Amino acid sequence: MKSIGEIIRELREQKSLLLRQVAAEIEIDQALLSKIERNERMPTKDQVKRFAKFFGKDENELLVSFFSDKLVYEVRNEEVALKAMQVAEKKINYIIKSKNGK
C-alpha cells in the first residue's frame, strides 16, 4: 500500500528523470518535490492532477492515494483512528445513498 509520495518517486525513477526535470514540468520547486516524494509535504490536489497527466497515470487512481493519505494523516496518533475511519465510511455511504434519490 504505497503513499502518494512513494508512487511519485517510483514513477520518476522508472523514467530515469531527475528531481529538477519533473519539478520543472509540474512547476514546483525541486526541494518541494523532494519533500513530497519523502512524504514530508503533501502535494495539492491540483499538483496530483499534473503528476497524473505528466506520468500518463490515471488521475483518479492517484487522487485515491492522495486523499487516503490525507485521511490517515488526519487521525494519526489517535486511539480511535480505526473506529473513526469505519464510522466515516458509513457516513459517506449514507450521504451517497441520499444523493442518488434515496
Next chain:
Amino acid sequence: MKSIGEIIRELREQKSLLLRQVAAEIEIDQALLSKIERNERMPTKDQVKRFAKFFGKDENELLVSFFSDKLVYEVRNEEVALKAMQVAEKKINYIIKSKNGK
C-alpha cells in the same frame, strides 16, 4: 448516524439547558456553541473532551463522532471519497498491525 453537533445539541436539550449555560461550562462563546451544534464550526478535540465530561458521556464515543465528521469533511465533494476512505481504512489497519509487533 449523528454528527458531533447534533449529539451535543441533543444532550443539551435533554437537560433543558440554554446555549449560554453550556457555553459557560465549556468556556466558549455561546455563538460558537450555536455554530458547533449546527455543524457550522467544528469543535476542537479538547472541547469535545470537555463536552463529554460535562454531559457525562463516554469520551471516546464522542471523539469517534468528532473525528469521523472531520474525515468525511476532508473528502466532501470528492468523487473518489468512498474509495479513498476504504483505502485509508486499509492503511490504518496496516499501520496498527505494524505497531503491534507485526
Next chain:
DNA sequence: TATTTTTGGACATAAAATGTCAAGTCAAAT
C-alpha cells in the same frame, strides 16, 4: 410587545499547510 434565546455575518485571531531559498551532504567522476 417586551424579554429571552438563538442565529447570522463580518471580522479578528490563530493554527496548519504549502512554498522558497541557501546551505548542506553524499556519491561519482575526474
Next chain:
DNA sequence: ATTTGACTTGACATTTTATGTCCAAAAATA
C-alpha cells in the same frame, strides 16, 4: 583530493484554512 551534480535539510516566508469574538438581527416565548 577536488570538483561536479543530485538530492536533502532546515529556517523562514507565504498562503490557506480553521477557530473565536462581537454585535445586530431574527425567532421564539412570556
